[in-house]
Amino acid sequence: MKHNTTLKKISSILDISISTVSRALKDHPDISDKTKKKVLELAETLEYEPNTYAINLRTNNSKVFTLIVPNITNFFYDSFISAIEEESRKNGYSLMILQTLDDTETELKNLKLCRLNRVSGVFACISPNTTDVSPFLKLDELDIPVIFFDKVPAYEECNKICVADTQASKLAAEAIIQKGRKKTFALFGNNNLSITKKRVAAFTATFEQHNMSNKLVIDYAMSAEEARNKTLSLLKNKKAADTIFCMSDEILTGVMKALQELHLKIPTEIAVVSISNGDIPKLYYPEITYAETSGYKLGKLAFTRMMACLSGSTFIQELTVESVLIEGGSL
């Protein structure tokens, strides 16, 4: 049995007009209490539920946000999604989720879906290999606000919500320097990503400011496995580093595997610092000290910006969530 109670049905049973029923159900002041009561009661017993399809058509609005993300199975996006879902629900919106799986074609299809479904807004994290952001901007032209988060385009005229990459990197570097570590091995991810470039720049700059450049070695790894291997070969020479910095969870997991393999004591034999959402650093003992880049906080901020856009704020801006250093016992 499908939904089959409509305003029409109620109106015909009570022998009143459809519009009266509609108004009664909305507690419109024009309608008499007696009529309201009658209508409400019948609606209750017939389990009336308004047809959202019709309402959407009529109001030209669906109260649905879409979130586009390369992959759901990622500790950082996870918490971002969780925050967005929570806020959406609390504000009467539903959340649609689409993955791109790092495929540009899928990304395009997803954007088309956003247009077809005429969603109220889109939260988007562009996939690494996307260069043309115009399909995203097209949504803006259709009055569908787009809030870019995390992996944001270089293009100026758009809403971006980012982790404070520069600051997080600086925070981690300063913590290392302050502890008086002698030799830091800093491992970063894919150097084609702007996020990597920013983090490398801030990290090295901080060491330079303290005249410590000679105590820093930079390297890159494209995967956890590569991070593990680079750590293993580096530490064949025990003196090669007394501290390892990891740009991301992915790098951290690779590095930590290597350190467990070598049975090194943290932080006495080797110290570890990372930039992270926090989930992964807390898995180890001692817990890893990290500069926090909270997906959850980022989500909350992105949502706030979305609501501002919907209430007419066309002021375009790049917002940033400040990072804080969370002390584990690894440094």
Added chain:
Amino acid sequence: MKHNTTLKKISSILDISISTVSRALKDHPDISDKTKKKVLELAETLEYEPNTYAINLRTNNSKVFTLIVPNITNFFYDSFISAIEEESRKNGYSLMILQTLDDTETELKNLKLCRLNRVSGVFACISPNTTDVSPFLKLDELDIPVIFFDKVPAYEECNKICVADTQASKLAAEAIIQKGRKKTFALFGNNNLSITKKRVAAFTATFEQHNMSNKLVIDYAMSAEEARNKTLSLLKNKKAADTIFCMSDEILTGVMKALQELHLKIPTEIAVVSISNGDIPKLYYPEITYAETSGYKLGKLAFTRMMACLSGSTFIQELTVESVLIEGGSL
């Protein structure tokens, strides 16, 4: 500028009827090639995109699935969601995500949303404290198929897709026995959950079958932290156990923290086996041997069942994804 090209607009510009335009756009055989071409071209230049709201109203169907989950930030659900999203997208459906955050009231609201949005189907994982599943079954009455996964109700007449709890537990126990371990400490989660009860029962039964009950100690932990503490106090006596079994990722992370803290060598000083999706076991060195309960596979299976329901299969069943033992180096 909102979407503003409609069939009506195209029809009035070309001075033909709306239905001709509609049919031309759908490549209906009745329409002449000349007309089709005209219509297609104009639609293209005006960037016509059909109004999904109207189509939904007309067809009484929105091609949207909803997924209800206690919390997105969970390694297992993560991969389940990812699988469902992927399949949905490939099959022309969109996926709406709702969290319950283990709150029964929120769960109820979410179910109402499913009804209001008249979604095509619902994938649901009930929250631990839910006892009354009738609101879920009400969806079925509205011809909205509900596929329960992971945490499923005891109620018989519904579609359930589950991990092979019994078999996974047995697999892990057998692996331990086969390796000739002398003393196993088996740590389980919340014993109020049916999933825990099943796993405990199968685990102990397997030991009994091999007349090894005296080599097994069972305990429970409600959190990773508790698992860590129990492991720490257990291993004060080094002879207390030579093997630890962890029922879940949560337990595993707590146990592993304790083992790192004690600097125990795995598997020589202590062996570890768990039941998991796989993400967490792969973070350690050596990687943890585990009985795999794949969220991804579960998702694929759930989706298949959903499509069967939509094409009229009312045959209600409980499906199970077989578990396999993935060897790490921890046993």
Added chain:
DNA sequence: ATGAAAGCGCTAACAA
């Protein structure tokens, strides 16, 4: 306080 009627954009049965 209530009703009549138009219309949101689309589909499809029926007519021509």
Added chain:
DNA sequence: TTGTTAGCGCTTTCAT
């Protein structure tokens, strides 16, 4: 091959 028409369920303006 094309057009006419009714209708999906609801909101809302304008009348009464």
